Amino acid sequence: MxxxxxxxxxxxxxxxxxxxxxxxxxxxxxxxxxxxxxxCKWFPSHLYKSFGKILHGGIQSGxxxxxxxxxxxxxxxxxxxxxxxxxxxxxxxxVEQDIEVRCRIASREGSRINLASEIRNSxxxxxxxxxxxxxxxxxxxxxxxxxxx
Numbered sequence: 001m002x003x004x005x006x007x008x009x010x011x012x013x014x015x016x017x018x019x020x021x022x023x024x025x026x027x028x029x030x031x032x033x034x035x036x037x038x039x040c041k042w043f044p045s046h047l048y049k050s051f052g053k054i055l056h057g058g059i060q061s062g063x064x065x066x067x068x069x070x071x072x073x074x075x076x077x078x079x080x081x082x083x084x085x086x087x088x089x090x091x092x093x094x095v096e097q098d099i100e101v102r103c104r105i106a107s108r109e110g111s112r113i114n115l116a117s118e119i120r121n122s123x124x125x126x127x128x129x130x131x132x133x134x135x136x137x138x139x140x141x142x143x144x145x146x147x148x149x
Contacts, residue, residue, distance in 0.1 A: 001029035001039060004074055015066040026063075028070045033104075038071045040101040049095045060119060061087050064130040067103040068115045072134040075105055080113055080134035093119060093127035100124075111136040 004027075011019030016026045029039045040063070050056040065085055072080035093099065103117035113136065118129040 001031050004028045004030055004038070004070065007073060013066075015062060016070070026066065028067065028074075030074060031102075035104045036075060037102050037104045038067055038074060040067055041098060042101070043098050044095045046095050052092075053094045053096065055093045055095050055099070057087070057089060060089070060093065060128050061085065061130070063101050063119060064103075064117050064128075064132065067101050067117055068130075068132045068134060071103040071105065071115055071117075072113050072136070076108075076113060076136060078136045079139065080136045083112070083133040083135050085130055085132040087128060087130045089128045091125065091127050093121055097122040099127075106131070 006016055006018070008017060011017045014020055014023045016028070017023050018025055024042065026040050026042060031037050031039050044055050044059070046053070048056055048059045064087060065082055068085070069080065069082070099122070100120045101117065102120070103115055105113055106116045107114045113134045115132045115134065117132070118126045121127050
């Protein structure tokens with residue numbers, strides 16, 4: 001697997017930013033599968049739990065959004081923004097175990113990238129899956145839309 005460089009200059013992203021003191025500091029890898037996939041491995045601590053020891057659904061949804069954004073950028077070489085995400089929670093996913101998030105491009109329709117992703121527990125079982133659509137943006141429009149005020 002190939003470690004992907006973080007494209008976000010200020011490093012403050014909650015999910016992938018190395019400079020965010022309360023962030024998850026996730027890393028993403030390109031795996032040479034067919035179709036090509038991005039992979040993220042993470043060990044969620046008890047700080048991210050919901051009921052009992054279940055990994056909070058909002059955190060799972062955020063993991064999907066993050067890997068879909070990275071997949072869009074690294075597999076199309078263009079910035080994209082979230083249009084929609086649909087998450088299906090299949091079985092409980094617990095904190096304090098290694099998990100793996102995977103994502104691939106399912107199809108492309110012009111500037112719309114359709115993605116498929118799943119989160120697996122330490123036994124390799126799919127616990128949640130998501131589909132999403134990202135819209136590609138030209139670099140100037142993306143820079144204008146994401147500027148800080």
